[in-house]
Amino acid sequence: MSTLANDRFLRALRREAVDRTPVWIMRQAGRYLPEYRATRARAGDFLTLCKTPELACEVTLQPLARFPLDAAILFSDILTIPDAMGLGLSIDEGVGPRLAHPVRSAADVARLGVPDPVDDLGYVMDAVRLIKQELHGRVPLIGFAGSPWTLATYMIEGGGGDHDFKRAKAWVYSEPRLLHQMLEVVTRSVSGYLQAQRAAGVDALMIFDTWGGALAADAYREFSLQYMARIVSELGNAVPVILFTKGGGAWLEAIADTGCSAVGLDWTVPPAEARRRIGHRVALQGNLDPAVLRAPIPVIEREVAATLGAFGSAPGHVFNLGHGITPDINPDHVAALVAAVHRGAG
Amino acid sequence: MSTLANDRFLRALRREAVDRTPVWIMRQAGRYLPEYRATRARAGDFLTLCKTPELACEVTLQPLARFPLDAAILFSDILTIPDAMGLGLSIDEGVGPRLAHPVRSAADVARLGVPDPVDDLGYVMDAVRLIKQELHGRVPLIGFAGSPWTLATYMIEGGGGDHDFKRAKAWVYSEPRLLHQMLEVVTRSVSGYLQAQRAAGVDALMIFDTWGGALAADAYREFSLQYMARIVSELGNAVPVILFTKGGGAWLEAIADTGCSAVGLDWTVPPAEARRRIGHRVALQGNLDPAVLRAPIPVIEREVAATLGAFGSAPGHVFNLGHGITPDINPDHVAALVAAVHRGAG
Numbered sequence: 149m150s151t152l153a154n155d156r157f158l159r160a161l162r163r164e165a166v167d168r169t170p171v172w173i174m175r176q177a178g179r180y181l182p183e184y185r186a187t188r189a190r191a192g193d194f195l196t197l198c199k200t201p202e203l204a205c206e207v208t209l210q211p212l213a214r215f216p217l218d219a220a221i222l223f224s225d226i227l228t229i230p231d232a233m234g235l236g237l238s239i240d241e242g243v244g245p246r247l248a249h250p251v252r253s254a255a256d257v258a259r260l261g262v263p264d265p266v267d268d269l270g271y272v273m274d275a276v277r278l279i280k281q282e283l284h285g286r287v288p289l290i291g292f293a294g295s296p297w298t299l300a301t302y303m304i305e306g307g308g309g310d311h312d313f314k315r316a317k318a319w320v321y322s323e324p325r326l327l328h329q330m331l332e333v334v335t336r337s338v339s340g341y342l343q344a345q346r347a348a349g350v351d352a353l354m355i356f357d358t359w360g361g362a363l364a365a366d367a368y369r370e371f372s373l374q375y376m377a378r379i380v381s382e383l384g385n386a387v388p389v390i391l392f393t394k395g396g397g398a399w400l401e402a403i404a405d406t407g408c409s410a411v412g413l414d415w416t417v418p419p420a421e422a423r424r425r426i427g428h429r430v431a432l433q434g435n436l437d438p439a440v441l442r443a444p445i446p447v448i449e450r451e452v453a454a455t456l457g458a459f460g461s462a463p464g465h466v467f468n469l470g471h472g473i474t475p476d477i478n479p480d481h482v483a484a485l486v487a488a489v490h491r492g493a494g
Numbered sequence: 495m496s497t498l499a500n501d502r503f504l505r506a507l508r509r510e511a512v513d514r515t516p517v518w519i520m521r522q523a524g525r526y527l528p529e530y531r532a533t534r535a536r537a538g539d540f541l542t543l544c545k546t547p548e549l550a551c552e553v554t555l556q557p558l559a560r561f562p563l564d565a566a567i568l569f570s571d572i573l574t575i576p577d578a579m580g581l582g583l584s585i586d587e588g589v590g591p592r593l594a595h596p597v598r599s600a601a602d603v604a605r606l607g608v609p610d611p612v613d614d615l616g617y618v619m620d621a622v623r624l625i626k627q628e629l630h631g632r633v634p635l636i637g638f639a640g641s642p643w644t645l646a647t648y649m650i651e652g653g654g655g656d657h658d659f660k661r662a663k664a665w666v667y668s669e670p671r672l673l674h675q676m677l678e679v680v681t682r683s684v685s686g687y688l689q690a691q692r693a694a695g696v697d698a699l700m701i702f703d704t705w706g707g708a709l710a711a712d713a714y715r716e717f718s719l720q721y722m723a724r725i726v727s728e729l730g731n732a733v734p735v736i737l738f739t740k741g742g743g744a745w746l747e748a749i750a751d752t753g754c755s756a757v758g759l760d761w762t763v764p765p766a767e768a769r770r771r772i773g774h775r776v777a778l779q780g781n782l783d784p785a786v787l788r789a790p791i792p793v794i795e796r797e798v799a800a801t802l803g804a805f806g807s808a809p810g811h812v813f814n815l816g817h818g819i820t821p822d823i824n825p826d827h828v829a830a831l832v833a834a835v836h837r838g839a840g
Contacts, residue, residue, distance in 0.1 A: 311657065314788070314822070321789035321797070364783040364816070365764040366800070398743040398762050416744050418711040437710040442660070443667035451667070454712070470710070476660070 154287045157219040158351060161388040161409045161431045163464035169456060170218035171489040172290070173482065175472035176211040177223045179241065181479060183210050194239040195231075198224050201274040208279050212287065214479060215486045219288050219352070220279065222345070224272055226294030226356055229337050230303050232263035250306030252315075254326055260333045265344030272341075276348035291350030293342050295357035295393075296334040296379075297372035300327065303334075313362050320367050327371060335375045339382045346387050354390040354412070355379065361395015368399060377406035390433055394471060397422075404430045415470030419458040431464035436485075438469045441477045445484040452485055456493035500633045503565040504697060507734040507755045507777050509810035515802060516564035517835040518636070519828065521818035522557040523569045525587065527825055529556050540585040541577075544570050547620040554625050558633065560825060561832045565634050565698070566625065568691070570618055572640030572702055575683050576649050578609035596652030598661075600672055606679045611690030618687075622694035637696030639688050641703035641739075642680040642725075643718035646673065649680075659708050666713050673717060681721045685728045692733050700736040700758070701725065707741015714745060723752035736779055740817060743768075750776045761816030765804040777810035782831075784815045787823045791830040798831055802839035 152158070156170040178184055187207050191197035198204060208223040227245050231237035236248030251257060263269055279289055294302075302308070304316040319327040342353050360372040372393070380389050391403050392412025403411050404426045413422055413434035422432055440451045452467075459465040467489045473482070498504070502516040524530055533553050537543035544550060554569040573591050577583035582594030597603060609615055625635055640648075648654070650662040665673040688699050706718040718739070726735050737749050738758025749757050750772045759768055759780035768778055786797045798813075805811040813835045819828070 312820070314785070314820075317783070317785035318788045321783075321786050321793050361762060364761040364781075365767075367783070368762075395741065395762060398764065398767070415710040416707060416714075416741060418744065421711075421744070435710075437663070437713070439660070439663035440667050442664045447667050474658070474660075 152285050152288055152351070154218060157288050157466060158388065160464060160466050161352060161390070163428065163431055165463050168490050168492060169459075169465055169467050171467040171486055172217050172219040172221065173211070173473050173485075174221075174469055176215075176217065176221065176482075177207045178473060179475035180473055180477040180482070181210055181214070188241075194225070194241055195237065198228065199271045201271055201278050204271075204275040205278040205282055208275075208289075209282060211482075212283075215483055216490065217287065217486060219290055220283060221290040221354075222272070222276060222279065222292060222350065224275070224292070226292070226299065226358075227302060228269060228272060229263060229293065229299055229334070229341060232268040233260055233303075233337070235303060244308040245302065246307045247303065251300075251303045251330065257326055257330045257333075260330065262333060262336045262340065265341050269341060269344070273344055273348040276345055276350055280349040288351035289349065290352045290354055290390075291342065291345035291348075292354040292356060293338045293345075295355050295360060295372055296331045296338055296375040297363070298357050298359045299334050299338070300330055301359045301362075303330070311362075313359065316359075317362065320363070320371055324370075331371065331375050335378060339379045342379065342383060346383065350387065352388045352390065352409075353383065354392060357391065357393040357396065360393035365398060368393075368396070369402065373399070373402060373406065376408075380407045388431075390431075390466075392433070400425050410464075410466065412468070413470060417470075419455065419465075420460065423460065423462070428462060428464060431466060432459065433466040433468050435468070435470040438471050438473055438477075441469075441473065441481045441485065445481060448481055448484050449488045452488035453493050456489065461493075498631050498634055498697070500564060503634050503812060504734065506810060506812050507698060507736070509774065509777050511809050514836050514838060515805075515811055515813050517813040517832055518563050518565040518567065519557070519819050519831075520567075520815055522561075522563065522567065522828075523553045524819060525821035526819055526823040526828070527556055527560070534587075540571070540587055541583065544574065545617045547617055547624050550617075550621040551624040551628055554621075554635075555628060557828075558629075561829055562836065563633065563832060565636055566629060567636040567700075568618070568622060568625065568638060568696065570621070570638070572638070572645065572704075573648060574615060574618060575609060575639065575645055575680070575687060578614040579606055579649075579683070581649060590654040591648065592653045593649065597646075597649045597676065603672055603676045603679075606676065608679060608682045608686065611687050615687060615690070619690055619694040622691055622696055626695040634697035635695065636698045636700055636736075637688065637691035637694075638700040638702060639684045639691075641701050641706060641718055642677045642684055642721040643709070644703050644705045645680050645684070646676055647705045647708075649676070657708075659705065662705075663708065666709070666717055670716075677717065677721050681724060685725045688725065688729060692729065696733065698734045698736065698755075699729065700738060703737065703739040703742065706739035711744065714739075714742070715748065719745070719748060719752065722754075726753045734777075736812075738779070746772050756810075756812065758814070759816060763816075765801065765811075766806065769806065769808070774808060774810060777812060778805065779812040779814050781814070781816040784817050784819055784823075787815075787819065787827045787831065791827060794827055794830050795834045798834035799839050802835065
C-alpha cells in the first residue's frame with residue numbers, strides 16, 4: 149500500500165525484512181544544526197517556529213538534506229496541547245517551558261477542555277500536510293504527542309520542574325481521583341490530536357512518556373500506561389505507534405502488551421535482554437547513549453556496530469538514540485552515525 | 495556473634511527469619527528533622543557537621559530518638575573522599591556540592607593519591623567509634639561510601655552536574671583508559687575507607703551508586719559495576735554489604751552476582767519481579783517511592799502494606815525508601831511509616 153520511495157522504517161515497525169536497518173534520531177531537527185538555529189533566529193522565538201507551518205516544515209526537512217535518514221519527524225513540541233488548553237505556554241530553549249496558568253486545584257481541572265485538533269491545533273495539521281507534500285514520498289513522516297502523564301506533569305508543575313515532580317507526584321498519592329479526572333481530559337485531547345495527525349497524513353506515530361520513569365511500578369500502570377494503552381487502542385491499526393517511556397526499562401513487557409507496534413528503549417536497557425523479555429511481538433527502537441556522539445568518529449562507529457550486533461539480525465529494529473540529541477553535537481558526528489548504521493554491524 | 499539488642503536488620507541481610515521486617519530510611523538523619531536543622535545551624539556549615547565527630551554522632555542518633563528504627567547510618571557525605579584527595583569540597587545544602595579543583599586532564603589524574611583512612615579521614619573513624627559507643631548496642635550501625643563511578647562523576651564534573659554528566663560521560667567514550675586509571679585510584683580509596691569503617695566498628699556497609707543509572711548497560715558493567723565488585727570482594731565476609739544503583743533496575747542480576755549481601759531497589763522496580771529475577775541469593779532493600787511520605791497517613795499505611803505484600807514473606811527484606819527522604823517531609827509521617835512497617839502487611 150505504501151507509495152514511499154523508502155519504506156524501510158515502516159517495514160521494520162511491522163517486523164518485516166529490510167535491506168538495512170532504518171535510522172532516525174530523536175530531536176533530529178534541532179539546535180545542533182546551524183541551519184536550524186538560523187531559521188529559529190528568523191522565527192524570533194520557539195513557539196512561533198512551531199506555529200508557522202512553513203517554518204516547521206523547513207526545519208523538519210533540514211536534517212534530511214544533510215543525512216540519508218529513513219524517516220522525518222514533525223517539528224513541534226509536546227506542550228502544544230496544554231498551550232491549546234489555554235495554560236499560557238512560553239518556551240525559552242535555554243531555560244525550558246513555563247506555563248503561566250498551571251493546574252493546581254479541582255477548579256483548575258474542571259476548567260480544562262479538550263482542544264479541537266482542527267480549530268485549536270490546525271497549525272500542526274497544516275504543517276503535517278505541507279511536510280508530506282514537500283517530502284514527495286521520499287521517507288515516512290512521524291507524528292507525535294506527549295503521554296497523558298507526561299503532559300499532566302508539566303501542567304501541574306507549571307514547567308519542567310526539578311525532575312522530582314513533587315506537586316505531580318503528590319497528586320498520585322493524595323489526589324488520585326482528581327488526577328484521573330485530569331488524565332481523562334488529557335487522554336481525550338492526545339487521542340484526538342494523534343487521530344487528526346493521522347488524518348492529515350503522518351505515516352507513524354510516537355508517544356513520548358518522558359516522565360513515566362519518575363513513577364513507582366504500580367503508579368506507572370495506573371497513571372501512565374493505561375492511558376497510553378487507551379490511545380493506542382483508539383488509534384486502531386491505521387498507522388504503527390511507538391511507545392517510549394524514558395526510564396521504563398523495568399516495564400517493557402507491560403508496554404509491549406498495550407498493542408503498540410514498537411517499544412522505544414533508553415540506553416540503560418541491554419537490547420538482547422529487551423528482546424528476550426518481550427519476544428518478537430513488537431519492534432524495538434533505540435538505544436544508543438546520546439553521549440556517544442561526543443566521542444571521536446571511530447568510537448561512534450564501534451558503538452553503532454556494537455548496538456546493531458546487540459539487537460541482532462531478526463527483523464524489527466529501528467536504530468535511534470536512547471534519548472534526544474543534545475545541542476552541543478557536531479553534525480559531522482551525526483553523519484558518521486547514520487553512515488555506520490547503513491553499513492551495518494560489520 | 496551479635497551483641498546487639500536488635501539485630502533484625504543484620505538477620506534480614508543474612509536472609510534469616512525475623513519477627514518483623516526491619517526498617518531504616520535513606521538520609522534518616524537529615525533536614526526534615528528540626529533537631530537536625532538546629533545542630534546544623536550550630537555547626538555553621540555542612541562540612542563542619544561532617545567533620546566534627548561529636549556533632550556527626552549527635553545527628554546520627556537523632557532519628558533513633560524519635561522512631562523505633564532498626565538501624566543507624568553514619569552521618570557523613572560521599573564526597574569526603576574527593577575532599578581528602580584535596581579537590582576543595584564545599585557543600586551548600588541548597589545548591590549542592592562544588593569541587594574547586596575538578597579532575598579534567600591526565601595531569602589531574604596523575605596527581606590523585608589514595609587518602610589514608612586514618613590520617614586523612616580519621617574524623618569519620620572517630621565518629622564511627624563514638625556512635626558505636628553511644629548506641630550501646632541498641633541497633634546496628636551502617637557505614638557507607640559512594641561508588642567509584644559516582645565519585646568520579648562528581649570529581650570530573652566538579653559538582654552534581656546537570657544530571658546529563660556531559661564531561662564524565664565524554665570520558666567513558668573518548669578517554670576510557672584515563673577514566674580507568676582514575677577509577678583505579680578511587681576504587682583503592684573507597685576500598686580502604688570502607689575497610690577502615692569496618693575496623694572502627696560498623697556492622698554493615700552500603701555503597702551508593704547514585705549515578706550508575708546514567709550509563710549505558712555495557713558502560714555500567716565496565717565503569718561502575720566491576721569496581722564495586724572488587725570492593726565487595728576485598729571487604730570479604732566480615733560485614734554484609736548493600737549495593738544500590740539508582741536507575742539500575744535493568745541490571746539487578748549482575749548486581750546480585752557481585753557477592754554483595756543485598757541489592758537496593760529504587761521505586762521503579764516491582765519487588766516481586768526483582769525477587770523472581772534475582773532469586774534468593776541476596777537480600778533486597780527498598781523500595782517505597784519517597785513521594786508517598788507527602789500523602790496523608792492512611793495512604794502511607796496503605797502503600798507500606800502494599801510494599802510489604804509485594805516483597806512477600808520470604809526472609810531477606812529490609813524496608814526502606816527507593817531514594818533518600820526529602821527535606822519537606824513531616825516527621826509525623828515518618829513515624830507513621832515506621833509503625834506501619836512494624837505492624838506488617840496484614
